[in-house]
Amino acid sequence: MALTDEAIDKIKGMITSGELGPGDRLPKESDLAERLGLSRNSLREAVKALSMIRVLDVRRGDGTYVTSLEPDLLLDALSFVVDFHRDDTVPQFLEVRRILEPAATALAATRMTDREIVTLRSVLDELGTDPTIEALVANDLEFHRLIAAGSGNAVLCSLIDGLSGPAARARTWRGMTQEGAAARTREQHRAIVDAIASREPDLARSWAAIHVAGVEQWLRRAA
Incomplete structure (x- = not known):
């Protein structure tokens, strides 16, 4: 499995398990990368991919959040x-x-x-x-x-x-x-x-x- 795919799966797992819910803010990049055993580059690419399909919302200067996860979105x-x-x-x-x-x-x-x-x-x-x-x-x-x-x-x-x-x-x-x-x-x-x-x-x-x-x-x- 590519490192980015692994990162996506791990973030997805945090959401589907309920650890992260709609509107929740993700931990700081460095903390999350260490916690999930990922490189910061892999985590960054995963966040970018998940933001493109509206699972995550990257707010410059504020952080990265889980979206509402509504079907239309x-x-x-x-x-x-x-x-x-x-x-x-x-x-x-x-x-x-x-x-x-x-x-x-x-x-x-x-x-x-x-x-x-x-x-x-x-x-x-x-x-x-x-x-x-x-x-x-x-x-x-x-x-x-x-x-x-x-x-x-x-x-x-x-x-x-x-x-x-x-x-x-x-x-x-x-x-x-x-x-x-x-x-x-x-x-x-x-x-x-x-x-x-x-x-x-x-x-x-x-x-x-x-x-x-x-x-x-x-x-x-x-x-």
Whole structure:
């Protein structure tokens, strides 16, 4: 095992054991290195790596702290990784969306408040009758973000948000090359909102699956 990996594992062990909790400050570098049997260089590299994935927060002149470790913070790195996808992996991301988004939509049908549903409808109403592709994609992303948040599951919401990059590009491509895509998207969005508002999780799940599968199926044909 590389020395940096060993250092990462030891710091991780301190956190998972409860020795260090969210918001706690790490001991001084020299003290921690001696305690863990590490060189200061290895410890420094480990801290740098863990700060990049939001496990640690290095505050210059103040010290290094464990972050809140909230799912949205930790999974934020997922969107960074997703941005490096290859074009031939986009269908795989859509497969994952086809698993996650219907589940989130079903949960939203049971958990979204009436006020949140009104907000969701207003997002649809903001889109004009002849939107640009950019406006359509932005509206689509906001629509799915609100549903994911409405699922009440922070981990699920963060995963869906992290997967939005390649999915958004696929929707843009589809919108530019497939006639009627905008109208179909709005129609399916309306059906999803109606199912959520009616508190019908199975129907909401079905419409979400149809919606994501349509993009996926088109993309596979176009590839």
